[in-house]
Amino acid sequence: MAAFPGGSGGGGGGGGGGSSSGVSWPRSPPGSALGSALGWEPLPGLQIRSRSVEQTLVPLVAQITTLINHKDKLRRSDKTLRTIQQVGQAVNLAVARFVLVGEAIANENQELKEEMKIACIEAKQAGETIAQLTDVAALDPPEADGQITIFTDKTGVVKAARLLLSSVTKVLVLADRIVIKQIITSRNKVLVTMEQLEKVSSFQEFVQIFSQFGNEMVEFAHLTGDRQNDLKDEKKKAKMAAARAVLEKCTMMLLTASKTCLRHPDCESARVNKAAVFHRMRLALEQVIEIVTDCRPSGENEPGPVSIYTGIKEFKNKVEGLRDNLFILSKENLRAMLRVILEHTEDFTDSAYTSHENREHILELSKQAKMELEQLVSAWMYAQNQKRKDVTDELEVAILKMCQCMNELHRELHSTATSVAADLIKYHSDHLVLKALKISGAEGNIEAVAEHSCKLSEQKEQLVEICHLLRHVSGTEPLEITCLHAEDTFLVTGPQIISAAETLTLHPSSKIAKENLDVFCEAWESQLSDMSLLLREISDVFEGRRGEKRVYLSLPRPGKHNANLKTLKPARLDNEEQTKLGILGLELHKLTTRVDSEMEKWEDPENEIVRHGQSLSSMAYSMYLFTRGEGLLKTTQDLFQQAEAFATEGLKLASALLSFSNQLEDDDKPLLLREIDRMVPACQQLQVTARTLVQGKTATFTKVDTCIHKGKNILDILVQVLPLSCKLLRKHKAGNGYFRAHPPWKENGLHAAPRESSGLAGITDSFGIKSLEQHVANLTVLENKHF
Structure with missing residues (x-):
């Protein structure tokens, strides 16, 4: 099935990107002098909505700002001057690489070719100008006192810097429009194939088209997953997660509902069941497009309900x-x-x-x-x-x-809503009505199915009402959206279960009709289970335990699509295995609490190290919930793919730490490098374990146990790394003004997994910010020594 991973919610120049139309300037780094030094204003009508665009621009702004600020001290030593020249050359080289990728993208996208090429030419010219104005050979001979005067053309440097920022911003925004176009194109392909699926009349044709549909949904899942991760607006991110969750579940429903219709073409309840699935998928697809294009259909401009x-x-x-x-x-x-x-x-x-x-x-x-x-x-x-x-x-x-x-x-x-919700969730957790519907349907008992359908409708109204009450007290806008999603899911899934049960009642010996009812009942059970997690999150926010923590909403990445996919039956653990897994889960939970506590001590919650730490903690929390039979991870395969994502996030953190270590004094580096040397192999070992294929109950349990153990080891290292990094950061902030102006580790990791350099991902990866970073750090050290 097509799974819709939510991602770590952070990030640099990954796959997603900004907005359909560009850039309202991000908050300047503390201590920067953009307004006074550059007099630069962002392009009118542009707004940055993605982290990848912002985090490509912010380091560049910081580097140029630092360079500009050095002109205020007119006399420099020869050594300092050489370093300034290196910065100017590094800016020019980074821009040149950036422009090459921009031009390649322009050649692949004719509708934006001219705009992109003009912006690339402007960026290239500005980079060359900065290099010329910082060239030692172009300066006057040294003064008698041995000091050299630089930046004689103050106006020229500022003008070039402003042009560079504006042109780079425009290139990024145009590249982002290409990413959005990719999502829209992918959605259109899915819609065309869905129309074909609705009209098929034979199983052979259905299997062929559904295979194509599955591949298209995988592509759409990846594109929208990257975009969800990249969105800055947490409310939009939650809406995207809700829409993608609908698409993931509906893909399996579409499979079984369509098969049921093909098997029983004259059954009205089967047609109603199938039509409802297609309708809901189309609504979810439209919601995704509304989010990425930042627009609403006409007549829907009114604000949503206020909690x-x-x-x-x-x-x-x-x-x-x-x-x-x-x-x-x-x-x-x-x-x-x-x-x-x-x-x-x-x-x-x-x-x-x-x-x-x-x-x-x-x-x-x-x-x-x-x-x-x-x-x-x-x-x-x-x-x-x-x-x-x-x-x-x-x-x-x-x-x-x-x-x-x-x-x-x-x-x-809050007390009223949560107590009512807890009671109703517990009361309905045995799923007796669903079990009775399945039995009655398989017996062909029309009266019993009608009776239990009424009970399910009553249960649906109860659950819809508690979702409504919980939304009023949810405490954050993303949780409000999650409550609305749960409310909508119960409203829609209830009638779908009833129509599926009616079909089974009319065809009690039909295996396909029985499978279809099972799928819809599982969706209901899954949503009720998610309500327990939602209730806990709302209580945590109210009591200040987890606050506005960014939640990693990843579901398993999709595998091969199969039109005859069967639901795997879960294996039961014996008492010893359950106890062992429970103890391991509690240890994991304790570590996530310690990690959360350490992250609260950081002054900057958007720091790259903190964001990766938040993602690791939240993924580990999902793994802990798995040991209790709760949360979003439903199967061992879900857990293994979450463990692999956990390891990947750990490597990203190690990369961010390595970037940070490059800014430290020699005496401080060994402490951090020692922890990095522990983290990298631990993450790599977890990756290998998660990817290893196993068969049989015993081998699977061993793999589960090993994955959680290795995840716990990584969290152990994280608990050591966070206070150490925080201490080193504060130390350098106290003695080095540069760190107040620009935290350089808030950038892409040095050893991120390779990706195709296309669209925004390629263009943000093309910026050689690392070399600029080191030069500016050297420049600052020299300044501290000489002045």
Whole structure:
């Protein structure tokens, strides 16, 4: 089946890339002097939406900014001057490599050829100009005091730097448009093949077309997976993950539903079942395109539903804003905001699953919120009438009491939603209704199927309602989207199970109809299992345990597509194996907690080392959940492919650490290099283990045990590396201003897995930033010695 891996959520110049149309300038590195030194403004109408575009530009901006800043000190030693010349030459060489790839891309994409070539010519000219202006041979003879004056053409250097940044940005944006075009083209191929699949009338034709469809879905999965990883906006990333999850599950549903229709062409319920799958896949495909092109269909420009969490957050921000500006908004606006929040609380008070005690408490807090607001408005109006510039004591107290009341309301709603959700998930976890539907369908018992279908519809309404309540208190926009996805999944899958059961009832001896019902029931069970994980994530966010942690949503990479794919039956572990696996899982969980704790000590959460650490921790957490029979990893094959991805991420971290070590003093390097030397072979060993083929229950369990052991060893190293790296970073920040201006390890790893250099991936990989990095580091060291 086509699997849709979510990825590590970080990154440099990987496969995905920016936006359909370019670049609003990223936040400048701390300490940089872009505005004053360069006077550079980004191209109008452009906005960076991907990490790969931003992380290709940010190092270049930092290098040029450092170079420009050195002109402020007019006299340099000969040694420093030579280093500056090396920087100028390195910039020119890096740009030349970049331009070569850009021109190659231009030749392969006729519609953007002219724009790309013009931008490449501008970039090349700017690089050459910078090299000329930093050329020692072009400077005047040394002064009598032995010092040399450089950058006599200050205006020329600044102008060249501005042109270089603008042209490079334009090339990156054009390359990104090509990536988006690839995704759209891939989607179009999938749609054409889907239309063919809908119309087939024979098994032989179906198998042939489905094989093609499977290959196209694999390509689409990889392209969208890279894009999902590369998106900067966590909300869009969550939407992409939801759409791709739908496509992954629906691909298997499409297979069995289509086979059932072919076997029973006159069965109306089979046609309804199949049509629903195709419809949902088309909607998911369109959602992916809306995300990558950043557009919505006409008539859908209205904002989505606002959750209570978001409403309370915005309301409190407005209330607390009164401390800075008493005229920031009107009392009518504040009352309207509270009214909307309290209207949403009716979802809780009207719910049949809310206890009498919780309902009364919510109503009491709602009443108190109205009273506190009136007290606040009164103190606020009094302060305005007094024309006070600072906040009065009465207003400060009113603000505090208002915010406290909203916090208590949020806490009560969260408690209500999570307790109801936990009870319902536990109540439905035995899947008795699904089992009864399968039995009744196989017996051809129409009355029993109708009865159990009604019960499933009731269960669907219950689960939809708890998804709705959980969305209100989810705590982050990505989790809100996950709740909406779960709600939609239950809404759609419930009727699909019923239509599949009706088909089996009419054809009780049909193996294909039985297989089809099994697939839809498994999708329901999987979503209910995911609800447990979602509930835990929401609670963790509320209690501040895992916060805004970037979650690695990877599912297994696809293998060979087979139209006659059979579901593997899980082997049962004996008590000793279960105990061993459980203990190993707990050890893994403890290490993820330690890793999370160490990462919280870093000042920059977007640091490359931290991001790889977050990905490793989250992947390890998924492996821990596997040992408990929970989470997204459902089979041992899922675990093995997650372990391979874990090892790859570990190698990326080792690469980032190596890049960081190149910036350290000689005395500090051995400490970090020793840990890198431990991590690289550990990751390589895990890769080999994960890729080794095994057969039989005992061999499979041994492989599972080994993979988790080796993963634990890598986390052990990570627990040592994180505090060491953080300590070294702080040490250098304290004594080296360059690190405040540009953390150079926030770049692509040195030994990342090779990929085809096409589109944005190729063009971001082509920039020789590493050589620039070393030259600028040398330049800074020389400056510290001489000045």
